[in-house]
Amino acid sequence: MPGSEAVRRTTLREQIADALRDEVIAGRLPAGRQFTVKEIAEQYGVSATPVREALLDLCAQGLLGVEMHKGYRVREFTYADFRDMVEARSLIVEGIFRRSPDRALGAVTPSALASVRRRAEEASRAAAAGDLDILIGYDLRFWRELAAIVGNPYISGFLNTVRVQGWVFTVPLLRRMPTLRGRLWSGHSELVEAVARQNAVEVERIITAYNQHSLALIEASRPV
Structure with missing residues (x-):
């Protein structure tokens, strides 16, 4: 053929x-x-x-x-690049909800939410355990699915690109730390529940806290 x-x-x-x-x-x-x-x-x-x-x-x-x-x-990314990545992903995610919170959150179907919830639970467990290799895969899938159900394919694609770049920069730095248990962001499930409640204010609070956590963690990894 x-x-x-x-x-x-x-x-x-x-x-x-x-x-x-x-x-x-x-x-x-x-x-x-x-x-x-x-x-x-x-x-x-x-x-x-x-x-x-x-x-x-x-x-x-x-x-x-x-x-x-x-x-x-x-490609070699810098700390300045990472700060820009965090800002970019923040603008993308916040834009999904700020453009029309009711439209974005109200579009979530029970089946789609159940799938994202499973990803969230898996990512949260891996993060809490400090298992970086397992976390990366679940984290990327979680954000892809979450963006897909509340945004559009282009937004989901942009967010995934930025998140992949962010992991490329952070992974070598995180591997230098003696332990990652309890240090990685594990709020995936909390975020999903806020989405399920259609609480845009809570979603924004969680995203803001996540971005602050990311910047603080990477700052702590800088060589002395």
């Missing part, structure tokens, strides 16, 4: 992009790391085309940069 190969190629492209994104977030492809299309293609045992497409996708998401005649480099 003429279209079957294109579908497989697109799927492979997405799979490679997802795998590399996970490697970058986890810090296994650290900031500043250089690599080529050939290197990644050999690593995954695939042709260069889907790898090149996947790398361009990650460039568009701000995770990689292209270096002339050298290939690609994992």
